[in-house]
Amino acid sequence: MSLYYDAVGVLTAPSSTGGSFKSRLYNSRTLKASPAQVYALITEAAKWDILLKEVIDQAGILKLEPKLTPLLSLLLVHDHLLAKNGIAATATHPLRQAVERHKARLRGEFTKARVRRSCATIPDLKEAVRREKLAALTAAGASVAAVYPRWVRINNVRSSLKAQMKLTFASFESVETLQDLVVAGDDKQERMRIDPHIPDLVAVAPGVDFSTSPAYKTGEIILQDKASCFPAYLLLGESWAGGDLMDGCAAPGNKTTHMASLLHQYKSDSGLGRKKNSPSRIYSMDSSAIRAKTLQKMVSTAGADNLVTVLPGQDFLALDPEDPRFSNVTGLLLDPSCSGSGIIGRDDIPTLTLPAGKTTPPPSKHSKNQSKKRKRNPGDSSTQPQPQPSTSETDEADLHPDDTTTITQDRLTKLSNLQTLIVQHALSFPAATHITYSTCSIHLLENECVVSRILASDVAKQRGWRVQRRDEQPKGLREWGYRGIRSEEEKVILSQDGVGRIGGTEEVGLSKEELEGCLRCWPGDEEGTGGFFVVGFVRDGDFDGYASGGENGNGGEEGDNDEEEEDEDEWGGFSD
Numbered sequence: 001m002s003l004y005y006d007a008v009g010v011l012t013a014p015s016s017t018g019g020s021f022k023s024r025l026y027n028s029r030t031l032k033a034s035p036a037q038v039y040a041l042i043t044e045a046a047k048w049d050i051l052l053k054e055v056i057d058q059a060g061i062l063k064l065e066p067k068l069t070p071l072l073s074l075l076l077v078h079d080h081l082l083a084k085n086g087i088a089a090t091a092t093h094p095l096r097q098a099v100e101r102h103k104a105r106l107r108g109e110f111t112k113a114r115v116r117r118s119c120a121t122i123p124d125l126k127e128a129v130r131r132e133k134l135a136a137l138t139a140a141g142a143s144v145a146a147v148y149p150r151w152v153r154i155n156n157v158r159s160s161l162k163a164q165m166k167l168t169f170a171s172f173e174s175v176e177t178l179q180d181l182v183v184a185g186d187d188k189q190e191r192m193r194i195d196p197h198i199p200d201l202v203a204v205a206p207g208v209d210f211s212t213s214p215a216y217k218t219g220e221i222i223l224q225d226k227a228s229c230f231p232a233y234l235l236l237g238e239s240w241a242g243g244d245l246m247d248g249c250a251a252p253g254n255k256t257t258h259m260a261s262l263l264h265q266y267k268s269d270s271g272l273g274r275k276k277n278s279p280s281r282i283y284s285m286d287s288s289a290i291r292a293k294t295l296q297k298m299v300s301t302a303g304a305d306n307l308v309t310v311l312p313g314q315d316f317l318a319l320d321p322e323d324p325r326f327s328n329v330t331g332l333l334l335d336p337s338c339s340g341s342g343i344i345g346r347d348d349i350p351t352l353t354l355p356a357g358k359t360t361p362p363p364s365k366h367s368k369n370q371s372k373k374r375k376r377n378p379g380d381s382s383t384q385p386q387p388q389p390s391t392s393e394t395d396e397a398d399l400h401p402d403d404t405t406t407i408t409q410d411r412l413t414k415l416s417n418l419q420t421l422i423v424q425h426a427l428s429f430p431a432a433t434h435i436t437y438s439t440c441s442i443h444l445l446e447n448e449c450v451v452s453r454i455l456a457s458d459v460a461k462q463r464g465w466r467v468q469r470r471d472e473q474p475k476g477l478r479e480w481g482y483r484g485i486r487s488e489e490e491k492v493i494l495s496q497d498g499v500g501r502i503g504g505t506e507e508v509g510l511s512k513e514e515l516e517g518c519l520r521c522w523p524g525d526e527e528g529t530g531g532f533f534v535v536g537f538v539r540d541g542d543f544d545g546y547a548s549g550g551e552n553g554n555g556g557e558e559g560d561n562d563e564e565e566e567d568e569d570e571w572g573g574f575s576d
Contacts, residue, residue, distance in 0.1 A: 022039055482520040
């Protein structure tokens with residue numbers, strides 16, 4: 001029963017913490033159930049909530065069962081009616097019995113709901129409910145500008161955009177804008193839009209389910225938000241002529257597998273002048289051994305084992321840049337821990353439509369022994385254990401976006417210091433010529449301020465690092481309109497809702513050209529992304545005896561040569 005109490009706790013917790021819904025779950029130190037199970041329960045129940053409310057209200061079980069709350073009843077009835085193994089509790093548990101005492105009535109109301117919608121199968125019913133939810137949002141005047149689509153990246157290691165257009169998206173209608181993806185009513189025609197900025201990226205309507213798709217199960221398609229595709233594309237550009245790559249903060253692995261996809265595609269293309277006897281390799285790591293297992297699973301499912309070497313439990317800051325293994329690492333991708341202040345949309349905690357009834361949480365079975373055991377009352381956080389310090393430098397517990405501290409100026413400063421330290425470490429790799437740094441934050445302190453500090457560092461000056469200019473970025477990203485900002489006030493103009501804004505008048509000392517080299521994504525606009533920041537650093541000449549460019553750099557013409565949410569042992573599939 002911990003699964004349901006944990007889910008209620010997550011859904012009723014204050015929303016003042018940073019980080020994505022999924023990543024907060026996977027890094028929580030207060031859950032007793034598997035984070036993957038809690039995440040699956042909440043997201044699946046959210047897809048059925050209006051129908052479950054209808055069934056529960058019609059069955060009237062909340063009036064008959066005082067131990068049930070609307071939220072608990074929705075989660076329990078979901079598993080009772082729709083989960084393969086039913087409610088995840090012993091047959092004698094009081095809450096399971098409170099639901100199963102009414103199983104005939106609940107089944108009857110569920111059947112009536114399906115008949116009313118003329119659905120012969122459960123998948124048909126699920127699609128009907130999805131359309132009802134979409135129509136309700138439209139009728140309520142939901143903003144058409146802030147459409148957050150489901151982003152689907154084609155994995156070139158296993159497939160191609162051309163192949164997937166004939167398979168997974170064969171029945172989809174192509175549309176011109178993201179707003180065209182969202183159509184109210186009972187039109188069953190699915191719609192898609194090929195993204196104009198990121199190669200092999202497709203947008204579909206929010207809520208479209210790929211979990212049963214063969215292409216999803218085999219790693220031919222990967223669910224990854226558009227903004228998180230920027231770093232790999234910025235790093236590799238439109239071709240990659242040689243040199244190894246490194247993802248220093250990799251779990252769960254979407255950016256690593258994106259690099260592998262781009263590498264595979266470029267290797268397959270002709271005329272790139274690659275050395276056949278020196279293929280590029282990707283070193284990918286995460287300081288958590290548990291998350292590294294998920295990273296390895298994602299790499300294997302994506303078919304990238306021949307391209308990627310996973311270093312399990314390896315802290316990037318503990319790597320020796322002079323290690324012979326990394327003597328040919330020319331490109332590094334860094335997406336370290338951040339406040340997560342830019343993550344909104346479908347990665348937020350779902351808001352469920354609940355049945356009518358009381359809202360007071362039920363008494364916990366542990367309430368009589370509160371001095372020794374954690375309270376099971378999800379609304380009371382005072383008795384929950386405090387997070388223990390992490391031994392990892394790269395992923396410190398008090399800096400991680402998923403911990404329960406609020407986003408304060410002091411915390412942003414600590415994050416900024418750590419982010420700067422990580423990028424400076426990357427600058428010292430002997431063969432490195434290209435680095436991307438990214439965050440899912442909208443805060444100046446974690447973004448442009450870090451860039452300014454990096455450029456002012458001794459290692460950057462000694463080795464000739466600079467910001468990659470806009471005209472040097474790959475074509476799709478050169479055309480991206482949102483660029484770096486100089487002050488928090490400028491951010492407020494661009495970010496209309498000011499999500500997670502920390503006030504301040506600090507300005508960064510970057511030139512106009514350097515700010516133009518920084519790419520920004522803003523939540524709530526017409527682009528369908530959350531808040532995100534990415535910048536590329538490049539080296540032009542030879543410094544300190546290290547050679548840059550040439551066969552260790554990017555290929556192609558100058559200007560075209562650069563580019564959620566963590567899991568436990570249980571595999572949760574590809575997602576952003």
